[in-house]
Amino acid sequence: MTPPAPTRFAVVGSGWRSEFFVRLARMAPDRLRVTSVVTRTAGRAEEITAGWGVPAVLTLGEALREQPDFVIASVPWAAMPDLVRELVAAGVPVLAETPPAPDVEGLRSLWHDVGGSGRVQVAEQYLLMPGHAARLAVVRDGTIGEPTSVQISSTHMYHAVSLVRGLLGVGTDDVVVNAREFTAPLLDPLSGAGWDPSARPRDATTTLATLDFGGRTGLYDFTDNQWWNPLRGRRLLVRGTRGEIADDAVTRLVDPVTPVTSLLSYRRRGIDLNLEGVDLDTIALDGRVVHRNAWAGTRMSDDDVAVAELLARTGAWARGEGDEPYPLAQACQDHAISLAMAESARSHADVRVGGEPWS
Numbered sequence: 001m002t003p004p005a006p007t008r009f010a011v012v013g014s015g016w017r018s019e020f021f022v023r024l025a026r027m028a029p030d031r032l033r034v035t036s037v038v039t040r041t042a043g044r045a046e047e048i049t050a051g052w053g054v055p056a057v058l059t060l061g062e063a064l065r066e067q068p069d070f071v072i073a074s075v076p077w078a079a080m081p082d083l084v085r086e087l088v089a090a091g092v093p094v095l096a097e098t099p100p101a102p103d104v105e106g107l108r109s110l111w112h113d114v115g116g117s118g119r120v121q122v123a124e125q126y127l128l129m130p131g132h133a134a135r136l137a138v139v140r141d142g143t144i145g146e147p148t149s150v151q152i153s154s155t156h157m158y159h160a161v162s163l164v165r166g167l168l169g170v171g172t173d174d175v176v177v178n179a180r181e182f183t184a185p186l187l188d189p190l191s192g193a194g195w196d197p198s199a200r201p202r203d204a205t206t207t208l209a210t211l212d213f214g215g216r217t218g219l220y221d222f223t224d225n226q227w228w229n230p231l232r233g234r235r236l237l238v239r240g241t242r243g244e245i246a247d248d249a250v251t252r253l254v255d256p257v258t259p260v261t262s263l264l265s266y267r268r269r270g271i272d273l274n275l276e277g278v279d280l281d282t283i284a285l286d287g288r289v290v291h292r293n294a295w296a297g298t299r300m301s302d303d304d305v306a307v308a309e310l311l312a313r314t315g316a317w318a319r320g321e322g323d324e325p326y327p328l329a330q331a332c333q334d335h336a337i338s339l340a341m342a343e344s345a346r347s348h349a350d351v352r353v354g355g356e357p358w359s
Helices: 016-027 042-052 060-064 077-089 104-117 130-140 157-168 302-318 328-347
Strands: 007-012 032-038 070-073 094-096 120-122 147-153 175-186 202-212 217-223 235-240 243-246 249-255 258-268 280-285 288-292 351-353
Touching (some): 007 016, 007 060, 016 032, 016 302, 032 042, 032 060, 032 302, 070 077, 070 302, 077 094, 094 302, 104 120, 104 328, 120 328, 130 157, 130 235, 130 243, 130 288, 130 302, 147 157, 157 217, 157 328, 175 328, 202 328
Parallel strands (some): 007 032, 007 070, 070 094, 094 120, 147 217
Antiparallel strands (some): 147 235, 175 202, 175 351, 202 217, 235 243, 249 258, 258 280
């Protein structure tokens, strides 16, 4: 059988996030291929070609000559909406980085201009991370009944909102947001720049927010730099009518009088004398596989796996072979709610998100 052709994509932008996409294509060259990277100067183009090992061009027109399946818009927030408009006007399927516009008015304007085109997806990958994908599968198969609440202390803003909405299954339903900020000293020894052995405790802000979807609720808890800080863990609780998922522990009734708790079991390759490689293989619940790593053999991290899967699904959608991976309407709702959290924290008042044009 002839293997399927790799998903082919171009990237507009030459920052660290663009390099992230290029790195994934290097890790899975039989499935992902970068046709070109668009940057603004000849000097930067030379650096990209030499350092990243992919063609670099100076104009969008040059990039489109290679006929990529889709184009990733990976530029700063302020430049994102106009680039998305330009790509849609050129008839190109688009994968926009998060968020698709900086503020609510920008989201509304972008939706007005391109929302009906059906050409825009957004690079929101968190529901595709293996652990979250396994939890979502358990929720959707009814193991804990109907989901009623999600509590998350992990990632920030629109990413966390995406997880809450996805696990609750609330779509673009109206929501009332109430948020507050609290400050306390915290040692912060690790950041994107690396370890800081001389770090001392400094003030860090924690944002707590409730999201009331009218019968289903979310609780958001995030502390500055929580992604990196090893002194602050990550927690996720999904409660349902017949049980709950607390991180990797699944509690439910197996008959009318018997509650049982089981753990999501991760099979990882490369541990001890296992010579299959260094990857996550499967995640199972009581012997039933609820997630299988489609990128085993690439040595990708969980976040890499999520983004690679998003790229593959975007390629399938762009070629008319699959469903939309993360439509613009969903990403607009995520960011509108995250902006409402910030507004509520400032005003100390409830903020409602509803009646938006993408709803």
